[in-house]
Amino acid sequence: MKPDEIHVIYGTKPVSMVKDLLERMKAADNMDQGMKIALKPNLVVAKPSQEGATTTPAIVEGIIQYLFEHNMKNISIIEGSWVGDQTARAFKICGYEEISRKYNIPLVDLQRDDVQPVSVQGESLKVCKKALEADYLINLPVLKAHCQTLFTCALKNLKGCIPNSEKRRYHSMGLHKPISCLAKALKVDLNIVDALNGDLTFEEGGNPVRMDRIIAGQDPVLIDTYCCSLIGYTKKEIPYIPLAEQLGVGSGDLTRAHIAEYCEELKTGLTFQPSRKAARLAEKVKSSDACSACFGGLIHALNRLEENGRLRNLKEPIYIGQGFKSKSMSGLGIGSCTSGCSSYVKGCPPSALDIVQFLETANSPVK
Ligand code: SF4
Missing domain, CATH: 3.40.50.11440 (LarA, N-terminal domain)
Incomplete structure (x- = not known):
């Protein structure tokens, strides 16, 4: 070591x-x-x-x-x-x-x-x-x-x-x-x-x-x-x-x-049970067979965005989970499973920091 x-x-x-x-x-x-x-x-x-x-x-x-x-x-x-x-x-x-x-x-x-x-x-x-x-x-x-x-x-x-x-x-x-x-x-x-x-x-x-x-x-x-x-x-x-x-x-x-x-066993698709605050942060998230490390990272990232006052600007749907593999969706994807989204953050699982940076960029007004 x-x-x-x-x-x-x-x-x-x-x-x-x-x-x-x-x-x-x-x-x-x-x-x-x-x-x-x-x-x-x-x-x-x-x-x-x-x-x-x-x-x-x-x-x-x-x-x-x-x-x-x-x-x-x-x-x-x-x-x-x-x-x-x-x-x-x-x-x-x-x-x-x-x-x-x-x-x-x-x-x-x-x-x-x-x-x-x-x-x-x-x-x-x-x-x-x-x-x-x-x-x-x-x-x-x-x-x-x-x-x-x-x-x-x-x-x-x-x-x-x-x-x-x-x-x-x-x-x-x-x-x-x-x-x-x-x-x-x-x-x-x-x-x-x-x-x-x-x-x-x-x-x-x-x-x-x-x-x-x-x-x-x-x-x-x-x-x-x-x-x-x-x-x-x-x-x-x-x-x-x-x-x-x-x-x-x-x-x-x-x-x-x-x-x-x-x-x-993570990558076999665990069901994630969020706490009350996590559930509120994830209200607009569309999740299907998301791994806990992936979903947990997204919750931390959404909390960072809320602290920065940027969560409310997030308009597009967010997809996460193995259930979206090989599917096409209009919205923001979290992790490699959601590569069929209009845009997505790579990683399996991506870090919360990568998710924050991705969602902030996706949120930025076009100049
Ligand atoms: S990207 Fe990886 S960690 Fe995230 S849901 Fe898919 S298999 Fe699980």
């Missing part, structure tokens, strides 16, 4: 998906038996993963099974929930107590951990010791929107590795600079992104959008650059990504990335 690799798997069975992904990446080749391996999920609030905010416990379970099968036994799960919640509550409600019991893996509440001062580029930070002491840190963020930074994934998930007083201080500093410095202080060895069901608008969940994929890679800057495009943003719109790149945390150059995609 190299830092410029991104691995993506589509499907609906997280345990087998993540094990398959780790085998394909040969992840164990980069680990030694006896290493202290820390798994850092996103348990920002005490809500089950179905609500779109927290890491799906089945992903963690799959990783533990993979590590056990490769004789890595020194594993812990570390997390510090946000200031308004207790990590112990989140461990319980999010299903991590059950995993801990089943596999005899300790849960470490970083809200109660000792703290170590660290300096990055003249910025003084306080970081939880257990996170710094890990020999191999596996970062397990959720791909979702964020009310302040617009997007949260690999880099921002590390904020769970600082004490509550630092979380308050980071917010007073506008988040972007301290998040990039923290990523420099804490070396992540592997990022495995839960992009199954992340939230459309808010880090606390409530509007989950099914995308049914897990994404993995070593470089958190590259992973975030790729993942923000999946919900409709460029890295320039998320200042902490280029800031982390400037600090040498990683590369945000997607043109040099090697992206490998694997499908367990």
Whole structure:
């Protein structure tokens, strides 16, 4: 596995998906038996993963099974929930107590951990010791929107590795600079992104959008650059990504990335069940056997257009799904299945960013 690799798997069975992904990446080749391996999920609030905010416990379970099968036994799960919640509550409600019991893996509440001062580029930070002491840190963020930074994934998930007083201080500093410095202080060895069901608008969940994929890679800057495009943003719109790149945390150059995609079942035509907000955004969409990653990307793209005040200008019908293969339609097509539309965005699935740019162009008044 190299830092410029991104691995993506589509499907609906997280345990087998993540094990398959780790085998394909040969992840164990980069680990030694006896290493202290820390798994850092996103348990920002005490809500089950179905609500779109927290890491799906089945992903963690799959990783533990993979590590056990490769004789890595020194594993812990570390997390510090946000200031308004207790990590112990989140461990319980999010299903991590059950995993801990089943596999005899300790849960470490970083809200109660000792703290170590660290300096990055003249910025003084306080970081939880257990996170710094890990020999191999596996970062397990959720791909979702964020009310302040617009997007949260690999880099921002590390904020769970600082004490509550630092979380308050980071917010007073506008988040972007301290998040990039923290990523420099804490070396992540592997990022495995839960992009199954992340939230459309808010880090606390409530509007989950099914995308049914897990994404993995070593470089958190590259992973975030790729993942923000999946919900409709460029890295320039998320200042902490280029800031982390400037600090040498990683590369945000997607043109040099090697992206490998694997499908367990997505391309066989899953039925997508949108949340209430997603259903409203998709009112004018004509969907027939759309895959969840494709439809989810469209929902994120429509939300971006609504935020920019451009959704109401969209007059032509939008088609999406395998049911439109080899058919001719007058309107805008999303994904390769809709190549029979008057115009369509390529990709299988296209990213939300590509969809946003396509729909904005299609919407532009003719000059
Ligand atoms: S283009 Fe068609 S097959 Fe590909 S992801 Fe979209 S709906 Fe599925």
